Amino acid sequence: xxKISIVVPCFNQQExxxxxxxxxxxxxxxxxxxxxxxxxxxxxxxxxxxxYAEKDPRFLSFTRENGGxxxxxxxxxAQASGDLFVPLDGDDQIHPDFxxxxxxxxxxxxxxxxxxxxxxxxxESKKIWRLPEYSYEKLLWQNMIVNTTMYRRDAFFxxxxxxSEMIHGFEDWEFYVRLLNPASKVRFIDAPMYLYRVKKxxxxxxxxxxxKVEESQRLIYTRNRGAYESFMENPISVFGKRMKEFAxxxxxxxxxxxxxxxxxxxxxxxxxxxxxxxxxxxx
Numbered sequence: 616x617x618k619i620s621i622v623v624p625c626f627n628q629q630e631x632x633x634x635x636x637x638x639x640x641x642x643x644x645x646x647x648x649x650x651x652x653x654x655x656x657x658x659x660x661x662x663x664x665x666x667y668a669e670k671d672p673r674f675l676s677f678t679r680e681n682g683g684x685x686x687x688x689x690x691x692x693a694q695a696s697g698d699l700f701v702p703l704d705g706d707d708q709i710h711p712d713f714x715x716x717x718x719x720x721x722x723x724x725x726x727x728x729x730x731x732x733x734x735x736x737x738x739e740s741k742k743i744w745r746l747p748e749y750s751y752e753k754l755l756w757q758n759m760i761v762n763t764t765m766y767r768r769d770a771f772f773x774x775x776x777x778x779s780e781m782i783h784g785f786e787d788w789e790f791y792v793r794l795l796n797p798a799s800k801v802r803f804i805d806a807p808m809y810l811y812r813v814k815k816x817x818x819x820x821x822x823x824x825x826x827k828v829e830e831s832q833r834l835i836y837t838r839n840r841g842a843y844e845s846f847m848e849n850p851i852s853v854f855g856k857r858m859k860e861f862a863x864x865x866x867x868x869x870x871x872x873x874x875x876x877x878x879x880x881x882x883x884x885x886x887x888x889x890x891x892x893x894x895x896x897x898x
Contacts, residue, residue, distance in 0.1 A: 617721070619647045619714055619765070620697030624687035625705035629659040631812065636667045636674065638708035638810070644715040649674050650691040651705075655681030660705070685777035685786040692771060701765050702787075708737070708810040709763065717765040720802040728799040729791075730765045735807035738814055743807060751797045755843060758788035760801075763809045770794055780834060783827035789835045792842055 621639055625632050632651075639649045651664045651674060661678065668676040679690060688702050699721065703709060717730040734744035746759040753759065774793045777786045795801065836843060 616646055617699060617718060618697040619644070619699045619701060619718065620692065620695035620768070621647060621649045621701045621703055622688050622691030622695065623649060623651045623703050623705050624654050624684050624691065625651060625656060625660050625664065626654040626681060626684075626687075627656045627658045627660060628705040629656070629663060631706035632660055632663050633667075635703065635705055635708055636664075638711070639674075639703070640667070640671060641711050642709070642714045643712050644718060647673060647714060648695065648697060650694050651676050652687040652691045653678040654684070654687040655679065683779065683782050685781055686779045689776040689779070692768075692776060695768070698768055699765050700768055700771050701763065703763050704812075706812045706814070707763060708812075710806075710808040710810070713808040714765075716804050716806075716808060720804070721765070721767075724800065724802065726800045727802050728766065728770065728795060729760070730802045730804065731760045732804035732808040733806055734761050734809045734811050736813050737810045738812040740813040744811060749801050749803065751795055751799065752846070754788075754791060754795065755839075755846065758785070758791065760787070760791050761809055761811060762787040763811075766794060778838060780838070781831060783831050785831040785835060789838060792835060792839045796842075 623632075623635060623639075628635075636649065636651070639647070651667070653661050653664055653676065655678075664674075664676050667674045675694065677691070677694065679687070682690075684704070692700055699718065701709075701714070701717075713732070717732070720730045721727045731749070734746070736742050736744055744761070746761075747753060747757065749759050771794075774790070777790050781789050
């Protein structure tokens with residue numbers, strides 16, 4: 616029977632780590648191990664992690680000096696014994712059927728290289744995370760695969776895991792560029808199986824605030840120059856093609872936003888009309 620290894624890096628996530636581990640504990644597929652890497656936390660995360668390790672032997676606890684999420688994931692997967700790997704951040708969650716449904720993709724379609732799914736935001740936002748449909752060509756220019764996915768153990772070690780150079784973020788995007796290629800079979804579960812926590816401050820917001828987006832993008836290109844070379848002979852054509860592919864996605868998002876604004880205005884106007892009518896009746 617296939618075993619699944621889940622690696623959860625945790626750095627000062629005492630507030631959320633219990634919810635993350637509970638989501639693993641309640642999986643409908645039960646042949647898993649969850650390797651929790653305490654990445655030098657200075658809050659109470661270690662005590663929470665230890666409680667779960669004592670509660671269920673499938674939770675394995677490790678502590679190391681802080682080295683960042685990429686290094687923590689690599690350390691965790693180096694301890695793993697499963698055939699399939701799942702990364703899960705210490706403030707996110709997975710649906711109870713995530714492991715079962717992702718594994719079914721590998722079982723029913725043995726040529727599968729990676730499985731990802733629709734994403735539900737939690738925390739500061741409750742909306743479904745709408746991302747463009749996957750293709751490897753589009754992946755080179757924009758990441759449309761979230762960080763919690765399922766892929767094969769041998770593929771992870773073949774490409775060398777996550778890059779510890781990606782200290783400011785985008786380490787999952789850079790990893791997928793190396794893990795996949797134009798012939799890879801990527802399956803999508805059209806249901807919100809991954810719950811991504813949105814916070815007022817996160818690594819993603821810090822990436823923008825610190826002005827590290829371009830630096831991280833440049834590093835992705837530098838580390839994977841060969842994957843981009845075939846598209847750079849005619850960059851004008853590539854740019855035009857990408858714009859046509861991504862424009863419908865962003866246009867539809869704009870239309871949704873505009874529709875919500877109009878609905879809001881309509882509600883306000885309706886409310887004012889009711890108040891005016893009430894005042895007229897009184898007089």
